Amino acid sequence: MKSTDTVRLSLEGVSKTFGTNTVLNGVGFAFEGGTITGLVGENGAGKSTLIRTLAGAIEPTAGEITIDGRPLPRSAKAVIDAGVSVIYQELTDIPDMSLLENVLLGNLTARGGVKRQAENRRRARAGLERVGLGQIDLGTAIRELTMAQRQLAEIARCLIRNARVLILDEPTSSLPEADVETLLHVVTDLRAQGIAILYVTHHLDELFRISDRLVVLRDGHKVAEGPTSDFDEKSLVRAMLAKDLEQAYPYRDRRLGKTVLRVENLTAAGSKGNSVTARAGEVVGLVGLAGAGRTELLRAIAGAHSVSSGSVSVDDKAVPTGSLGKALQAGIMYAPEDRKRDGLVLDGSIESNLVYGDYHGVSRWGLLNFRALARKARDVAQRYQVRMYSPSQAVGDLSGGNQQKIVVARLSEREPRVALFDDPTRGVDVGAKAGIYDRIFDLAERGTAVLVCSSDTDEVLAVADRVYVLVSGSVVAEITRDQFEREQILHLSAGGNATNGTFTS
Template sequence: MSKTLLELRNISKTFGDVRVLDSVSLRARAGRVLALVGENGAGKSTLMKIVTGIHQPDPGGEILFKGTPVAVVNPRQAIDLGIGIIHQELNLLPGLSVAENIFLGREPRRPFGPIDWRQMRSDTAEFLASLRQDHIDPRQPVERLGVGAQQMVEIARTLSQRAEVIIMDEPTDALTDVETAILFEAIRHLKAEGKAIIYISHRLGEIFAECDDVAVLRDGHLVHEGQVADLTEGQLIHHMVGRDITDQYPYVAQVPGPVLLEVKNLTAQGISGISFAAHAGEVVGFAGLMGAGRTELGRAIYGANRAVSGQILIDGRSRQMRHPSDGVRAGIAYVTEDRKSDGLIQPHAIRTNMALSALPALSPGGMVRRGGERSVVAEYMRRFAVKAPDMETEVSNLSGGNQQKVSLAKSLLAEPKVVILDEPTRGVDVGARREIYTLINEMKSRGLCVLLMSSDMPELLGLSDRILVLSQGRLTGTFARGEASQHAIMERAVA
């Protein structure tokens, strides 16, 4: 059996009166990938924050690194020990260059003290090349990169730390299929070097394809530990959620209503000449590779990106979308793919975030009706199964999946006609995904028009009535539900 590099013994963590972790023990071994799985709020991120020194465990637990007990009191000490983490939420400084982000706090220096910029850029180029990201300029500000490229910079930064234990928290969420394949190749290389990988993902296919061992958390408890090869997908899901989920993509067939949204020759940032119509009670999926224009299309329809030309009609009426407020007034809701930066106000409470888009309805005469606000927020927290102590909990303290539920609820509180969902299940566990899919079907049954932008092909195929394919900002294919297949969609995605 391979050597244990990191061992956790009876790790517990309590925040106030809430026990988030309860006596969790697990091992990460050299040359193996340990999948750490569980529903949102199960305690995965808290456990990894303890390992990396962001949080301190309750008394009684123990962390051993290479068999020696250690007290990881801050992130710097974790790095010095040889523990690195690739965060789920991007943790970069937008105004700094790629090289500055990768070597922040560890900059190579000349003999008399100044930063050796040439060496830093050269080393950055080397780490990026190992991930086949030679096209990224080390001098380029991170803010000019797309989300997928920024994620690759995060990965390069962790590799540059020469860590022996590498934690990957949802590393493929923002990556294309090609980038994901490159990451998996890098993981296999790291395994061969004797590194221990802790891999957190809600994508079960990745776990069965790339991981050796698995530890399952549920409600802060370790409920299963063993080898991936000994489990079926159904058994793993049962360990995660405590019940069987037989239909992961619960499609509901119904006859669509009249045309609710019509887009004619729309040209804006990242898209050109897009035309389509979408009906009430219909889910229209949008497929395409990273950079194909899905997000740009959603933002243009909503008013976040101003159109250069073309028309947007709601209920047959032409609407000018110059600002997101125009989209809200027209009856459009937009759930962004980047909930951390664009979707939610992180330091604010669940209550204020959820109620934000519905403030006009909740504040007749300019005064917010607090009783009505709390009532409706409580109802949506119940419907969406948001795990939090109460509605005054800051959004920044929620897990990624629970933040996504708050973002969805915020958009729906305004009672829109058209709902644009941009990667709605990114970073969301299998149980919460099922809840979101059920909600999409509810929207459909209520006669809403749903535009589903997703890089998850099974999700698109499972939920959509029609699928439209984008490539390089143009519409290149349209498939009815019975005609769509992954192969046919990919052919049009690269056209």
């Protein structure tokens, strides 16, 4: 691409106010074709809101956005036609349709005709080739693809619509580790093809690897901007948080009590003959590659999957398997990885989400005590560092990372006997991760047995007393904290053999 037709997107004095809350405050910066700009900031800093203004989804209260010097149109459709596409964290594809149909969504050359169809296939193929999916059969159903492939197909869909500006909001936060590499590779490839890329993530290491420039938002203000090489991890975090990060993850030595959770030979969808235990006060980690069955095991214990054999007990009492309700009665609670799908009532207020199904302490004679409810919500929000304006605000209006804190808070505040956390820090900023684990440690200290998994193995190793390594649906090793060796655990996760200090079951 010649430098004369390099696209340039520019923001000047962009502000956005919801009611009386100013979420973006006079933000200005520009980015152009052939570059990757990283946009970073704490949960609630305004990143997604900024993106929604660029996408034409919301109208800025003030300021100007231009593309190649001309005002960016103010409707979502017109923005796409102007060459600006946004990839959100949640996929928008339609799983039952074919790859071809999905890629052509919104792009279909109208009315059949053999020639048109051939043209459609050619365009789809060309788009898919640009994201490295040229080899996949166009008739493949979307649901048969991996998450990364689906995300890449969404990018292909944008490219077919002649996107020259691509904006990605936390694209890797729901991707398994191995797929992150593929996505980063494609994104740098698109830069080489002349696309202007704005990339939002809480994984700062990704930005140091691929971005050319960084823009830092704090409280809706742009507080720093410059070439990535001007920053290091420490200075970037300081710009984001306005302070140094004391520790990424806490660990506290705890007194472990008796075994609370005992799972024996559990076989369910994606989980083969697994035996695990957790003691009162213990934080037990599940480690494994994508698809190794971490989530499946947690879900089976939580009663979300029907179980073909094996048993679960809590405090030596058998828990009927395959029933969420029975597991809950036995004190087993599960915080799902997909907060949008089965974690929260997005239309509901923060207060109601926090007490959902548990009105203990906030009701009297069967009536909800609204003052007590608001007080409790305020107290929880403070302890979990939830950034909100009011406890009656809809959860759906909170930023992604702050919704995640509500999921963790709601479970922890109910004091379960067994707490199952599936990726509790997904989408949470570097400053707030430690806070989440601090609360999880509080819970453990009060005697709860905790099981946790994360897409970040280092995170699990930093916080767990003991880990189980899973490969292809089965536990292959159990390792206690004093024996943690990162390299060896990664080796085992990849299907390698145990050497010393571990056992293979």
